[in-house]
Amino acid sequence: MSARTSSSAAPVSAETLAHLRTVTGHDFGDLARLDRALTHSSARGGTGRDYERLEFLGDRVLGLCIAEMLFAEFGEADEGELSVRLNALVNADTLASVADELALTPLIRTGADMGNVGSARLKSVRADVVESLIATIYLDGGLDAARAFITRCWAQRARHVMAARRDAKTELQEWTHKAFAETPQYRVLERTGPDHAPSFAVEVRVATLPPEQATGPSKRQAEQLAATAMLVREGIWPAGDGATAS
Numbered sequence: 541m542s543a544r545t546s547s548s549a550a551p552v553s554a555e556t557l558a559h560l561r562t563v564t565g566h567d568f569g570d571l572a573r574l575d576r577a578l579t580h581s582s583a584r585g586g587t588g589r590d591y592e593r594l595e596f597l598g599d600r601v602l603g604l605c606i607a608e609m610l611f612a613e614f615g616e617a618d619e620g621e622l623s624v625r626l627n628a629l630v631n632a633d634t635l636a637s638v639a640d641e642l643a644l645t646p647l648i649r650t651g652a653d654m655g656n657v658g659s660a661r662l663k664s665v666r667a668d669v670v671e672s673l674i675a676t677i678y679l680d681g682g683l684d685a686a687r688a689f690i691t692r693c694w695a696q697r698a699r700h701v702m703a704a705r706r707d708a709k710t711e712l713q714e715w716t717h718k719a720f721a722e723t724p725q726y727r728v729l730e731r732t733g734p735d736h737a738p739s740f741a742v743e744v745r746v747a748t749l750p751p752e753q754a755t756g757p758s759k760r761q762a763e764q765l766a767a768t769a770m771l772v773r774e775g776i777w778p779a780g781d782g783a784t785a786s
Contacts, residue, residue: 551575556647563642564673564689569680577672578644580665582651591672598671601678602630605690609698620714628701629694635667638693644669708767708777712746715776720747724770726763729753742766749774 552575560574561567568574573594581590606629610622617625628634639645648669678686712724730741742762745751752773754765771777 552578559643559647560673564677565692566677566681566685566689568676570676573676573679575649577676578647578649578669580648580650580668583649591668594672594675595668596675597678598673598675599630601683601686602671602674602690605683605687606630606694606698608687609691609694613698625698625701629697632664632667634697635670636663639666639670641693642670644673708764708771711776712744712767712771715771715774716746722747724767726766728759728762744770746770 552571556578557568557571557574576589577591577594579590581592584590603626606626607622610617610625610629614622614625645666648665650665674686674689677689709724716722716724725745727743727745728740729743731738732741733739737757739755739757740759740762741753741755742759742765743751743753744763744766749770752766752769754762754769756762756765768777
């Protein structure tokens with residue numbers, strides 16, 4: 541079902557209100573504000589009666605509640621892991637997924653030239669509306685009300701989201717600074733192959749630890765692989781995971 545388009549300030553319908561109460565668990569008080577939360581600027585002709593200010597607030601409320609949730613759920617995680625998990629939970633993909641689960645797309649008011657808000661191209665609009673709804677709930681009922689909605693939609697995600705693999709060289713450097721007060725040293729051992737398909741053999745050394753070597757199609761990738769090998773060997777990373785070689 542495509543999003544409705546309109547340039548008028550039609551009130552929130554009884555059907556829309558009933559749906560939002562069901563999927564959010566919140567009894568909305570200020571219907572004019574709720575209407576703004578569902579309205580893209582293209583439907584208001586630049587009047588400012590759209591969701592942009594609400595989105596700004598909702599983004600901050602969401603970040604606080606997710607950070608609080610992760611802090612409680614992952615008691616052994618360090619700041620780096622918590623940050624990675626948080627970013628995965630508040631990005632546009634996750635927010636658009638929440639919007640889809642709540643069937644918000646047909647409720648979003650846009651200008652006629654916007655196209656299908658349900659498309660991948662406009663996932664940011666769906667993400668923005670989720671943040672705007674969070675702000676509306678927060679302004680209606682305070683942090684407890686916003687937290688209840690966020691817990692309802694994010695608790696399972698928070699428990700199952702995987703911490704994305706950090707950059708191997710960064711991870712190794714942070715660990716060696718803490719463990720040895722030293723910086724890893726990388727050295728190119730050999731460069732082979734033609735210019736269009738080179739191969740680099742790289743060694744990494746840290747303090748008195750045995751060195752690790754790796755080969756890759758660029759110096760950067762070989763360094764990443766060597767750093768990964770050392771992290772796995774020293775038990776910092778579990779075996780079987782690849783390096784970020786970008």
